[in-house]
Amino acid sequence: MSEPTQPPARRAGPPPIVEVFGWCLCLVVPFGVFFALRNAGMGSNSAVFLAIISLPLVMWPFSLLPDFVPGLLAVVMILLVGAAPPDIVLSGFSSYGYLLIIAILGLGALIRTSGLVNRCAALMINRLPGNVLAYSGTLFFGGLLLTPFLPSPAGRLAVVAPLVAQLEERIGPQIGTKGRTLIFMGGLDGVTLLTAAFLTAAPVNLIVYSMLPQQERVAFQFVDWVTAASVAVGVMIAGYIVIALLTSFDATRIKKSDTKGLGRATKALSRKEFESLADGKPPAQQNAKTAEPPEKLSQREWGAIGGIVLLGVGVLTTPIHLIPAPVLAFLILSLLFCVQIMNKTDFVAEIDWSFIFLLGALVGFTNTAAHLGLTDLLVTEISWLGDILRQDFATFILILAGVIVTARIIIPQTAVTLVLVTALLPLAEASGVSAWVVGFSILMLNDALIFDFQSPMHVAYRHATGIGKDPGRTISLTRLTIQRIAIVGLRIGAILASIPFWKSLGIL
Amino acid sequence: MIRILSILVILTLLGGALTYHAGKPRVLVLQSYEPDYAWTAGVIEGLDRVTQSWSDVHLNAHYMYTKKFSDADSLRRAGVQAGNAVERWKPDVVIAIDNLAHALVMQDYVNHPTIKIVYAGVNGPVSAFGYDSATNVTGIRENRAMGPVRDAIAALQQTGPASAPWDGSRPIRIRYVMDSSVSVVRDRPNVDRFDWSPLVYTASVAVEDYPTWQKEVRRSRDMADVIIVTNYRQLKRSDADSSFVPPDEVMGWTEANAGIPVIGMNVFNTEDGATFSVGASPIEQGQVAAELAGLLINGQAASDIPARDNLQFLVSMSRERLARHGLILPQVYEAFARATNTFER
Numbered sequence: 001m002s003e004p005t006q007p008p009a010r011r012a013g014p015p016p017i018v019e020v021f022g023w024c025l026c027l028v029v030p031f032g033v034f035f036a037l038r039n040a041g042m043g044s045n046s047a048v049f050l051a052i053i054s055l056p057l058v059m060w061p062f063s064l065l066p067d068f069v070p071g072l073l074a075v076v077m078i079l080l081v082g083a084a085p086p087d088i089v090l091s092g093f094s095s096y097g098y099l100l101i102i103a104i105l106g107l108g109a110l111i112r113t114s115g116l117v118n119r120c121a122a123l124m125i126n127r128l129p130g131n132v133l134a135y136s137g138t139l140f141f142g143g144l145l146l147t148p149f150l151p152s153p154a155g156r157l158a159v160v161a162p163l164v165a166q167l168e169e170r171i172g173p174q175i176g177t178k179g180r181t182l183i184f185m186g187g188l189d190g191v192t193l194l195t196a197a198f199l200t201a202a203p204v205n206l207i208v209y210s211m212l213p214q215q216e217r218v219a220f221q222f223v224d225w226v227t228a229a230s231v232a233v234g235v236m237i238a239g240y241i242v243i244a245l246l247t248s249f250d251a252t253r254i255k256k257s258d259t260k261g262l263g264r265a266t267k268a269l270s271r272k273e274f275e276s277l278a279d280g281k282p283p284a285q286q287n288a289k290t291a292e293p294p295e296k297l298s299q300r301e302w303g304a305i306g307g308i309v310l311l312g313v314g315v316l317t318t319p320i321h322l323i324p325a326p327v328l329a330f331l332i333l334s335l336l337f338c339v340q341i342m343n344k345t346d347f348v349a350e351i352d353w354s355f356i357f358l359l360g361a362l363v364g365f366t367n368t369a370a371h372l373g374l375t376d377l378l379v380t381e382i383s384w385l386g387d388i389l390r391q392d393f394a395t396f397i398l399i400l401a402g403v404i405v406t407a408r409i410i411i412p413q414t415a416v417t418l419v420l421v422t423a424l425l426p427l428a429e430a431s432g433v434s435a436w437v438v439g440f441s442i443l444m445l446n447d448a449l450i451f452d453f454q455s456p457m458h459v460a461y462r463h464a465t466g467i468g469k470d471p472g473r474t475i476s477l478t479r480l481t482i483q484r485i486a487i488v489g490l491r492i493g494a495i496l497a498s499i500p501f502w503k504s505l506g507i508l
Numbered sequence: 509m510i511r512i513l514s515i516l517v518i519l520t521l522l523g524g525a526l527t528y529h530a531g532k533p534r535v536l537v538l539q540s541y542e543p544d545y546a547w548t549a550g551v552i553e554g555l556d557r558v559t560q561s562w563s564d565v566h567l568n569a570h571y572m573y574t575k576k577f578s579d580a581d582s583l584r585r586a587g588v589q590a591g592n593a594v595e596r597w598k599p600d601v602v603i604a605i606d607n608l609a610h611a612l613v614m615q616d617y618v619n620h621p622t623i624k625i626v627y628a629g630v631n632g633p634v635s636a637f638g639y640d641s642a643t644n645v646t647g648i649r650e651n652r653a654m655g656p657v658r659d660a661i662a663a664l665q666q667t668g669p670a671s672a673p674w675d676g677s678r679p680i681r682i683r684y685v686m687d688s689s690v691s692v693v694r695d696r697p698n699v700d701r702f703d704w705s706p707l708v709y710t711a712s713v714a715v716e717d718y719p720t721w722q723k724e725v726r727r728s729r730d731m732a733d734v735i736i737v738t739n740y741r742q743l744k745r746s747d748a749d750s751s752f753v754p755p756d757e758v759m760g761w762t763e764a765n766a767g768i769p770v771i772g773m774n775v776f777n778t779e780d781g782a783t784f785s786v787g788a789s790p791i792e793q794g795q796v797a798a799e800l801a802g803l804l805i806n807g808q809a810a811s812d813i814p815a816r817d818n819l820q821f822l823v824s825m826s827r828e829r830l831a832r833h834g835l836i837l838p839q840v841y842e843a844f845a846r847a848t849n850t851f852e853r
Contacts, residue, residue, distance in 0.1 A: 215570055219592065319598055321530055322566055331522070338518045340511070387751070432577035506588025 022062030049083040060415030068354035071361030092363030096326040097210025103329035108151040109350035114300035130254040132179040136186030143190020148198035156191035158274035161464035179250035181475040196443035197229040203355040208439040231501040235494040277460035303341030379430040386431035448488040533805040536599035540606035541575040546776035554794025587612035628797035631695035646813040648796040683732035684712035717744040775822040784825035792820040824850030
């Protein structure tokens with residue numbers, strides 16, 4: 001029996017019938033929520049707020065509009081009905097988290113577009129022993145190194161995917177399906193496996209950071225975040241290596257001449273190009289011949305290095321200067337603008353502004369809910385979950401994993417994260433459990449997926465790498481699926497293994 | 509050329525801003541409890557009265573949530589996290605409020621070369637934390653309002669037909685019922701030793717859970733004419749359910765079932781459901797603590813600033829609950845409670 005070799009192509013967005021159903025729910029649910037809550041005796045401001053919030057909660061799972069649009073719509077409606085003072089509703093747009101996400105995405109845009117990443121990739125690839133395992137390992141560990149510096153998994157994949165595409169194009173015919181799968185996995189998992197472990201690895205991490213209680217925002221800045229995540233990181237890396245070797249071990253030798261100049265001649269895809277791949281559109285310049293970068297570092301590359309070094313030094317010396325991390329990051333971004341290293345075009349084009357608006361809206365929702373006393377109400381209503389969270393954290397993680405893995409089959413990743421952090425972070429705080437631990441666990445588990453269709457990013461990566469373009473470039477879907485299921489278990493194991501460490505740090 | 513000039517200008521401006529920023533003294537407010545606890549909210553109000561005018565100080569606050577979560581594991585975690593906050597922030601002065609902030613964290617900083625400590629809200633002697641011989645510590649004591657509570661009870665008058673003990677035919681007997689939280693148990697000997705005359709102080713009892721509390725409240729009717737209370741926030745619902753009973757539920761039940769007045773020694777006890785209360789002012793604790801911190805950051809040595817005693821007490825009362833017991837307080841008490849917005853109809 002021949003094993004399946006290609007993930008099925010899927011259209012972007014929900015099927016029309018589901019979309020129609022979703023829009024009908026948008027009409028029914030808010031009114032239903034409002035009248036039900038009013039009949040139950042809830043105050044009018046609280047009822048109308050929850051009715052409005054139910055709108056994005058319906059829209060997100062159905063992917064009816066881009067994620068940020070329901071958020072902004074709800075903000076405007078809350079302001080319109082005057083359910084809470086404007087300074088509370090709009091507080092997300094003046095928070096430190098808002099400043100941090102702009103700064104981090106701006107720095108990330110510079111790092112990505114400066115060419116520095118490709119230069120580093122070339123340096124690594126060209127110094128490797130010529131075999132499949134070494135190439136896959138390099139892609140994986142290179143991706144891990146990239147994770148804290150490029151604040152978007154999609155952005156990292158846009159850098160790595162053309163490299164994988166070139167590698168597979170050059171050595172694909174010499175190696176088998178197993179070897180191609182190993183390289184495909186190395187490129188993909190290197191940049192996505194540990195997204196939750198670094199504050200700066202994804203916009204959604206910054207959303208979780210922004211929604212932490214003030215004390216925990218101080219306690220879990222850059223270094224503290226990764227320190228607290230370090231046991232999980234160790235378990236994930238060790239476990240991943242075992243899984244990858246068990247499912248797709250291949251050490252076929254490759255002639256060095258086949259990969260000569262690889263990396264340097266590869267151009268990272270722009271954010272727009274990569275996003276268009278998720279919709280099944282071919283990138284305009286995916287196969288265009290690209291010029292090799294100059295021998296010397298460009299000014300923009302120096303700027304990117306300077307930005308990273310300044311941020312690193314600034315973060316490590318926080319106890320001396322006491323500048324909050326968001327201010328520090330924004331200060332560095334401003335400096336890069338002042339010295340004209342950062343330019344307006346990249347700033348506008350390479351930053352996912354929709355996520356920034358979403359962050360502002362979400363933090364505003366959380367603060368409005370607290371202002372209206374709804375957070376306390378929610379905590380009371382689901383106090384049983386708070387008891388489990390407090391008394392048996394391991395069981396809580398297993399329940400959370402079950403909910404997330406099931407929900408992620410039909411609901412988009414961001415929607416699941418948003419709904420869970422909105423409900424569970426206040427619950428954690430009210431239960432005396434670190435909100436960071438809960439937020440980190442949600443992020444870790446929510447990155448787990450089994451099928452490509454669960455993430456547009458993965459679809460885009462598959463298209464960008466050219467996998468399945470011709471019979472000589474197939475991968476083993478069975479091996480890939482087994483590996484992904486094993487990683488779901490690994491993620492749960494990594495969180496559970498971190499519990500004694502968190503207890504020793506006084507976090508849990 | 510222009511580019512180099514622009515970089516120099518910007519770096520100079522930033523250097524100036526950073527120097528200004530780095531030169532500010534750092535003050536950490538370390539609260540044992542949570543910000544929505546009535547006592548802590550009062551302390552914050554007092555702190556704000558002073559710190560709002562501090563423009564040249566880095567001010568940060570850390571809450572330990574030990575009133576809400578007080579099991580051994582939570583206390584350990586609260587201590588570690590608060591210690592981390594002190595180490596991370598490296599403050600010049602820590603204003604530490606209530607006993608647990610000292611017991612779990614600040615007593616390790618006695619005679620610390622760079623960190624000075626201001627205490628407030630401490631029940632019992634500060635020698636328990638080694639502060640009596642420390643050179644880097646000052647603060648304001650929180651003496652319980654035993655004298656004012658005694659005077660207020662003695663001043664109670666009946667509204668209906670005269671009966672004992674309110675007719676003066678025999679002394680008024682009081683009984684102190686409390687939960688087993690650290691701060692009140694530590695302070696218990698002070699209350700037991702206090703000269704309550706002309707009242708008769710029959711006994712004090714500390715209980716662990718709500719059923720025992722209910723039993724002791726019912727027993728009190730045969731043993732005393734008044735129950736006095738301080739804290740009841742750490743009463744487990746039952747052996748099977750270790751969650752704490754909400755304070756308003758405890759006081760609501762107590763006031764309804766005691767059959768005798770329930771009088772608080774914290775001003776917020778009335779808000780929870782007690783008949784009336786007289787307590788140390790949390791606002792004074794916060795305000796004086798901030799004033800002392802101000803002296804320290806202005807260069808005065810802690811050893812040159814003697815600890816202060818609290819001077820302010822607040823009265824809160826419920827006229828309806830007093831009337832239910834057929835009692836009234838002299839009008840001056842009501843006038844004072846009205847002036848401080850602690851009067852309930």
